[in-house]
Each structure stands twice: as structure tokens, then as C-alpha cells.
Amino acid sequence: MYHRLEEKIHEAEFLMDDAARRSQVGTPGALAERDAQVFRAGLHLNRLNNEFEDFLFGRIDLLRGQDGRRGPDGAFTSVDPAEDAVGEGGEAAIGETLHIGRLGVLDADYAPLVIDWRAPAAAPFYRATPVDPGRVVRRRVIRSKGRKVLGVEDDLLRPELSVTLDGDSLPVVGDGALMAALGRARSHTMRDIVASIQAEQDLVIRAPAGGVTEVTGGPGTGKTAVALHRAAYLLYQDRRRYAGGILVVSPTPLLVSYTEGVLPSLGEEGQVAIRALGSLAEDAAGASADVYDEPPVARVKGSLRMVKVLRRAARGALEAPVPAVRQGRGAESGDDLRLFDDEPAGAAPAGPAVPASLRVVAFGRTLVLEEAELRRIRNAALGGTAPVNLLRPRARRLLLDALWAQAAAGRSFPDPELAAEERRAFDEDVTTEDSFTCFLDAWWPALTPRAVLAAMSDERRLGRWARRVLNPREVRLVARSLRRLDERGRGPLSVHDVALLDELDTVLGPQPRARVRQVDPQDQLTGLDEVTTYADRTAGRGRRDRKAEERTDYAHVIVDEAQDLTPMQWRMVGRRGSNATWTVVGDPAQSSWSDPEEAQQARDEALGRRTRRSFELTVNYRNPSEVAEVASKVLALAMPGTRPPVAVRSTGLVPRFAVAGPDLGASVRAEAERLLDEVDGTVGVVVPMGQRQRARGWLKGLGDRVVALGSLEAKGLEYDATLVVSPAAVADESPAGLRVLYVALTRATQRLTVLSAEADLPDADGVPDLLRD
Numbered sequence: 001m002y003h004r005l006e007e008k009i010h011e012a013e014f015l016m017d018d019a020a021r022r023s024q025v026g027t028p029g030a031l032a033e034r035d036a037q038v039f040r041a042g043l044h045l046n047r048l049n050n051e052f053e054d055f056l057f058g059r060i061d062l063l064r065g066q067d068g069r070r071g072p073d074g075a076f077t078s079v080d081p082a083e084d085a086v087g088e089g090g091e092a093a094i095g096e097t098l099h100i101g102r103l104g105v106l107d108a109d110y111a112p113l114v115i116d117w118r119a120p121a122a123a124p125f126y127r128a129t130p131v132d133p134g135r136v137v138r139r140r141v142i143r144s145k146g147r148k149v150l151g152v153e154d155d156l157l158r159p160e161l162s163v164t165l166d167g168d169s170l171p172v173v174g175d176g177a178l179m180a181a182l183g184r185a186r187s188h189t190m191r192d193i194v195a196s197i198q199a200e201q202d203l204v205i206r207a208p209a210g211g212v213t214e215v216t217g218g219p220g221t222g223k224t225a226v227a228l229h230r231a232a233y234l235l236y237q238d239r240r241r242y243a244g245g246i247l248v249v250s251p252t253p254l255l256v257s258y259t260e261g262v263l264p265s266l267g268e269e270g271q272v273a274i275r276a277l278g279s280l281a282e283d284a285a286g287a288s289a290d291v292y293d294e295p296p297v298a299r300v301k302g303s304l305r306m307v308k309v310l311r312r313a314a315r316g317a318l319e320a321p322v323p324a325v326r327q328g329r330g331a332e333s334g335d336d337l338r339l340f341d342d343e344p345a346g347a348a349p350a351g352p353a354v355p356a357s358l359r360v361v362a363f364g365r366t367l368v369l370e371e372a373e374l375r376r377i378r379n380a381a382l383g384g385t386a387p388v389n390l391l392r393p394r395a396r397r398l399l400l401d402a403l404w405a406q407a408a409a410g411r412s413f414p415d416p417e418l419a420a421e422e423r424r425a426f427d428e429d430v431t432t433e434d435s436f437t438c439f440l441d442a443w444w445p446a447l448t449p450r451a452v453l454a455a456m457s458d459e460r461r462l463g464r465w466a467r468r469v470l471n472p473r474e475v476r477l478v479a480r481s482l483r484r485l486d487e488r489g490r491g492p493l494s495v496h497d498v499a500l501l502d503e504l505d506t507v508l509g510p511q512p513r514a515r516v517r518q519v520d521p522q523d524q525l526t527g528l529d530e531v532t533t534y535a536d537r538t539a540g541r542g543r544r545d546r547k548a549e550e551r552t553d554y555a556h557v558i559v560d561e562a563q564d565l566t567p568m569q570w571r572m573v574g575r576r577g578s579n580a581t582w583t584v585v586g587d588p589a590q591s592s593w594s595d596p597e598e599a600q601q602a603r604d605e606a607l608g609r610r611t612r613r614s615f616e617l618t619v620n621y622r623n624p625s626e627v628a629e630v631a632s633k634v635l636a637l638a639m640p641g642t643r644p645p646v647a648v649r650s651t652g653l654v655p656r657f658a659v660a661g662p663d664l665g666a667s668v669r670a671e672a673e674r675l676l677d678e679v680d681g682t683v684g685v686v687v688p689m690g691q692r693q694r695a696r697g698w699l700k701g702l703g704d705r706v707v708a709l710g711s712l713e714a715k716g717l718e719y720d721a722t723l724v725v726s727p728a729a730v731a732d733e734s735p736a737g738l739r740v741l742y743v744a745l746t747r748a749t750q751r752l753t754v755l756s757a758e759a760d761l762p763d764a765d766g767v768p769d770l771l772r773d
């Protein structure tokens with residue numbers, strides 16, 4: 001197989017060289033052809049080079065099949081053995097052997113050397129069980145590095161038979177691949193599970209593409225792994241359809257960087273975009289992974305009530321902020337505004353000055369529109385629900401109408417043609433005047449989502465826009481949290497701000513005069529940024545341009561940790577999959593969102609009426625049973641009656657309960673050091689959100705095997721050993737605190753230490769109150 005792969009690499013290299021030579025010809029046609037060739041060869045080369053490690057990982061030895069026909073991948077199609085495949089005394093001979101790898105490889109005569117793991121013929125490799133083995137007699141998982149085989153692990157599925165292979169009896173080696181895979185030390189990146197996908201996971205990965213596939217399962221059941229393998233499977237099944245792109249939505253940037261290596265290792269790149277919720281909106285380049293809203297703020301920002309507030313804000317932001325001296329006067333001071341009078345005036349950024357009246361000279365006369373008239377015009381222009389930025393032309397026309405009404409007052413135009421001519425001349429006269437164009441720019445500026453968000457940091461204005469939707473306390477919380485932004489909205493955004501920005505983007509519509517360039521779908525799909533083409537260079541387009549033009553509508557959307565999306569985030573994700581098929585994976589018991597019903601409503605809206613099929617994953621592959629048992633105590637408090645998944649292995653290592661001394665930092669450091677000594681791989685130290693900066697300091701100098709995480713950051717990740725600090729404080733952080741604690745306690749693949757502080761009320765053995773029976 002490696003010999004054949006080398007041949008393929010030489011072919012790809014030859015094509016690249018050949019394409020490079022063609023650039024000497026210089027005609028546009030030749031260059032375009034060259035581009036296409038470079039692109040194809042580059043893609044191919046990239047894949048082959050990527051896949052050389054551990055390329056072939058599986059083998060199945062099968063009995064002869066019933067029909068004797070071969071499918072498109074060259075393998076025999078029948079699932080059941082031929083009637084005479086097994087003799088009366090249980091003797092049988094292997095009729096067919098298939099090798100399974102990350103990509104399919106054909107030999108020079110187009111016969112299959114290696115079968116792609118996603119091909120139908122590879123399904124028995126994953127699905128066969130001793131209860132229902134089909135034709136599979138032996139399943140072998142091969143571990144290799146480069147060309148060196150490190151080990152093989154066999155599962156014998158028909159132990160009752162005496163089987164021969166090429167005349168010799170069939171050897172069986174090792175204890176099975178799954179246990180070998182689960183026992184290995186973890187690094188900071190997730191590995192694919194392609195060699196040991198289990199039957200219940202395989203059903204999800206190969207489920208039909210249409211509609212919505214919903215997957216639930218407790219911690220460690222492989223939901224994230226399955227979701228990523230499904231992306232690769234869908235591309236294999238119908239590459240043309242999914243050329244529209246697959247979006248994988250992940251809750252945190254940490255989980256994105258943890259998982260993003262999996263797809264390339266499965267031979268897929270480019271077509272799949274893995275994005276954190278905080279970087280989905282186009283304008284979220286500044287979304288900072290470090291900014292978290294306090295739970296009460298997050299709860300308001302994530303709620304569907306914000307839709308109304310944002311719609312009002314988008315229209316209201318056109319009005320100048322009310323200067324401090326005028327507050328409490330006139331129609332704009334509603335009762336609820338007085339509640340904010342204790343706020344220092346001018347704490348929020350001041351908006352640009354807007355002239356109170358419009359004054360132009362046209363047809364030799366000075367025409368003036370006063371404040372009240374201007375307000376009437378603005379309100380008329382804003383009627384309806386059209387995107388605000390698209391209403392500027394309407395507002396401009398209404399201004400001209402009002403000016404014309406003044407200019408034409410007392411005059412009559414009996415000839416309609418002459419009247420129209422006169423009006424055209426008038427409009428031209430006015431609109432070429434600087435005073436008019438400058439006024440229009442200040443009075444109806446092109447609004448950006450960020451500028452509107454910044455305007456919402458003014459408590460009085462937000463109070464007006466949120467009237468009867470948010471209570472004064474909620475208004476205050478939201479406004480204060482937005483003071484991180486300057487008047488144009490620049491500054492650090494929280495993940496919840498990003499969903500608001502995205503909603504505003506829809507409400508405002510495109511910026512006038514913004515240059516919208518058509519996107520070449522190929523650019524987004526290949527991921528081969530290193531192959532620059534003639535077309536790229538002539539258009540002067542860089543990597544950054546492409547990022548900014550990221551697609552906003554995908555063919556398939558995969559939502560990981562779906563239980564955590566706020567209603568506003570569901571709306572944001574929903575907009576990216578309005579015509580998509582979906583895979584949604586999650587675990588309600590791990591939800592850090594406090595209003596599940598509202599989130600369910602938003603989720604139903606995003607998924608629409610598509611048909612749904614549901615799967616449940618039931619086996620915990622991450623935690624040893626000793627760790628799972630401790631976590632299940634919190635599950636019983638967080639979601640009484642929920643059954644935890646069954647842990648497949650046990651290590652005999654009981655979790656350690658320690659009590660912190662007077663210096664919490666020193667205790668954390670000592671416990672982390674202890675775990676570093678005990679495991680070869682990674683150690684995760686999970687602390688309450690408010691302590692995460694300090695915790696980084698406590699662990700300084702311990703090396704990069706150990707990381708400090710806030711409780712909300714631990715989502716989806718795993719470590720060989722986990723230290724959970726102050727469980728009661730984690731549980732008290734928010735209404736969903738117990739579920740967040742459950743997440744923290746289920747991150748360990750080998751060892752768990754729980755470090756209690758005084759508030760945890762540890763007993764004589766150091767077991768905190770929350771974890772006692």
C-alpha cells in the first residue's frame with residue numbers, strides 16, 4: 001500500500017511541476033487551466049502527505065458471502081455468509097480480507113487495496129458484534145507509525161468456529177482495540193476514533209443526511225467525536241451536495257482548538273468550518289475568549305427578549321443621545337427613566353453631534369427644516385420593519401419632499417411636465433449642496449452593529465428601548481457590561497455580545513456603499529491557502545479577505561454541546577443553516593443555560609419542520625467507573641432521575657479528596673504537582689470562574705502539561721487527571737451551577753482530585769458536602 005501511495009505522490013508532484021511550467025505560456029486560458037491543475041494536484045498532495053501516518057488501521061476477515069457480487073468499492077456486497085460457508089463441524093475458511101484506511105487506495109489496475117472507512121463495505125468493521133457478527137470472523141486494528149507496525153489488536157467475533165486463512169489456522173492477538181485506545185495518555189488535541197468506533201456510534205455517523213439528526217448522551221459518550229466523524233462521512237457520501245460547506249459550532253475557542261485536528265486526520269479539510277460561538281458573527285473579529293458576562297447579564301443577553309430591544313435600538317440609535325442637561329424634560333422622559341437618575345451623566349460614550357435643524361439654500365431661498373419636522377420625517381421613514389440601513393434613500397426623498405413643499409409654497413405649476421422638470425432641477429440643486437449631504441450623513445449615518453451595541457451602553461437610551469421588556473435592573477446590568485466598548489463599538493466582546501451583533505446585522509441590513517464581492521466557493525473550501533493562484537494574485541486577495549467573506553449559509557450544520565446555546569445563539573446559528581440539514585448533539589444534564597424552555601423554543605424555530613431522528617449514546621468512554629461514580633452524585637442533585645452513561649472501564653484508582661489549607665493557591669499547586677507525578681499526560685485544574693486568572697498564577701512554572709480553567713471553559717475537554725477546586729463555589733456561581741460542576745467532575749480519563757475549601761463543608765475524610773451519599 002505504501003508503495004502505491006508513493007506512486008500517487010509522484011503523480012501529484014508531476015502534475016504540480018507540469019502546471020508550473022505552463023505559466024510560462026502566459027495566455028489567460030493556459031493560466032486558468034494551470035490554476036485548476038495546481039489546485040487539484042495541491043489538494044491531492046496535501047491529503048496524501050497528511051494521511052501517511054497511521055494510514056491503514058483496520059482489517060476484517062470475512063466468510064464467503066451469499067451473493068458473490070462486488071459493490072462499487074470492490075468488496076463483496078452481501079452481509080450474510082453463504083449457506084455452505086461453515087461446515088458441519090464448525091470449520092470454515094476466510095473467503096475475503098478487506099483492509100480499511102482513512103482514504104480509499106486503488107492499485108494500478110483499479111482493484112481496491114484499501115477501503116475508505118466511510119464506504120459501505122467498511123461498515124461491518126464497526127457494526128459487527130459477537131451477537132450479530134454477519135460475515136466477520138476477525139476484526140483487527142493495526143497501530144503503526146510511518147511504515148512500522150507498532151501493534152495489532154484482534155477481536156474474534158466467531159470464537160466457536162475453527163477457521164483457516166490460506167490453509168493455516170487464524171491467529172488472534174491482543175485484548176481488543178477499544179481498551180487499548182481508551183487507556184492511552186491524552187494530549188492537548190483530540191484524536192480521531194476511526195479505528196475503534198463502536199456500533200451505537202456508527203449508527204449515528206452513518207445516519208441519513210436529510211432533516212435533523214439529534215443525538216443525546218452523557219459525558220464521554222463520544223458525542224463530539226461522533227459529530228466530527230459524521231462530517232467526514234457526509235462529505236464522503238455526497239461531496240457535491242456538501243460543497244456548500246459544513247459548519248461545526250462549538251461552545252468555546254478552547255474546544256475548537258482541541259478538536260480541529262480530527263478532520264484533517266480523517267482526510268477532510270477545507271469544506272468543514274469549525275467555529276466557536278463567539279466567532280460566528282462576521283464582525284466578531286475582536287470577540288475575546290477571555291470576556292465572560294456575569295451569569296445575570298448573560299441570562300438577559302441570551303434571552304429572546306433581546307430581539308425586541310435590538311429592533312428598537314437599531315432604529316433609536318439614529319437619534320442623537322439626549323445630552324445630560326436635557327434629561328428629565330419633554331416627551332422622552334418616561335417614568336421608568338427616572339429610576340436611572342442616580343447614574344453619573346456621561347458615563348456612556350457620547351455619540352456624534354447631530355445638527356438640530358437642516359438649512360439649505362436652493363432656488364435663491366433659504367429653506368429650513370426644524371427639529372420637530374425632522375423628527376416627523378425620521379419616524380415616517382422608519383415605518384415598517386425594513387432593515388434600517390436600507391431606509392436611508394427613503395429618508396432622503398422625504399427630506400427633499402419637505403424642502404420642496406417649502407420652496408414651492410405659493411407657486412402653481414399648471415403644466416405637469418414643467419412641474420416635474422422644475423422638481424428635478426430642485427432636487428439636483430439641493431443634493432449637490434455640501435450642507436445637505438453633510439447633514440444627511442450626520443442625521444442618518446450608516447449604522448454598524450457595533451455602533452448600535454455601543455449606544456446601548458447608555459442606560460437612559462437602553463431604558464427607553466427596553467421599556468416593558470427588561471426591568472430597570474436588567475437594563476442597568478446590560479448597559480454597564482457594554483461600557484467595555486468605545487463609541488464605535490470597538491473593544492472586547494463577550495460571547496453573548498456576538499449573538500447580539502449578529503441579530504443587529506440582520507436588523508440593520510447591509511452598509512450602504514459597502515463593496516460586496518462575489519465569493520469564489522472554491523476559495524473557502526480547499527483550505528489550501530498555501531497554493532496561491534494567478535487569479536488570487538491578480539485580484540490581490542489575501543487570506544484575511546477570505547476570512548471576512550466567510551460564508552453565512554451552509555449545507556449542513558453540526559451543533560456540538562447544543563444544550564448550552566442561548567435562545568439568541570440559536571437564532572444566530574439558525575441563520576447559517578436556513579436551507580441546511582442538521583446534526584445536533586448535546587446533553588441536557590451538562591447545560592450551563594438557566595432557561596431551558598426558552599432555549600428549546602428557539603431551537604425548534606431554528607430547526608423548523610425538518611424531520612427528526614433521535615439517537616442516544618449510552619456508554620461513557622472517557623471516565624473510569626471510579627470517577628463516574630463520584631460525578632453521578634452531583635448528577636442526582638442537578639437532574640434527579642437522570643441515568644448516567646455506563647463507564648466501560650475501571651482503573652482501581654479511587655478519586656482523592658483533599659482539603660485546602662489557609663493558602664488556597666499553595667494547596668492547588670501542591671495537588672496539581674501530585675497529579676503531574678501520577679499521570680504521563682495532561683492535568684486540568686478547574687476553578688470557579690472568578691478565580692481563573694489567579695489560578696494561572698498559582699500554576700506558573702509547572703510546565704505545559706497542566707492548564708487552569710474556569711468552570712465554564714472546561715466544557716467538552718478532557719485531561720488524564722483533573723483537579724476540581726471548591727465544588728460548592730462552582731455550584732453557587734449560577735442557577736445552572738450544579739450542572740456546571742457535573743461537567744467539571746467528568747473531565748478525567750484516569751485520576752480525579754477534589755480540593756475543598758471551608759465552604760464545601762468537608763467531612764473527616766475530606767469529602768465535601770455535595771459529594772457525600
Ligand SMILES: Nc1ncnc2c1ncn2[C@@H]1O[C@H](COP(=O)(O)OP(=O)(O)OP(=O)(O)O)[C@@H](O)[C@H]1O
Nearest residue numbers: 193196197198219220221222223224225621622716
Ligand atoms: N469508539 C471510541 N473509541 C475510542 N475512544 C473513544 C470512542 N468513543 C469515544 N472515545 C473517546 O472518549 C472521549 C470522550 O469523547 P467525546 O469528547 O466525543 O465525548 P462527549 O460525549 O462529547 O463528551 P462531553 O459531553 O463530556 O463533552 C474522547 O477521548 C474520545 O476519543
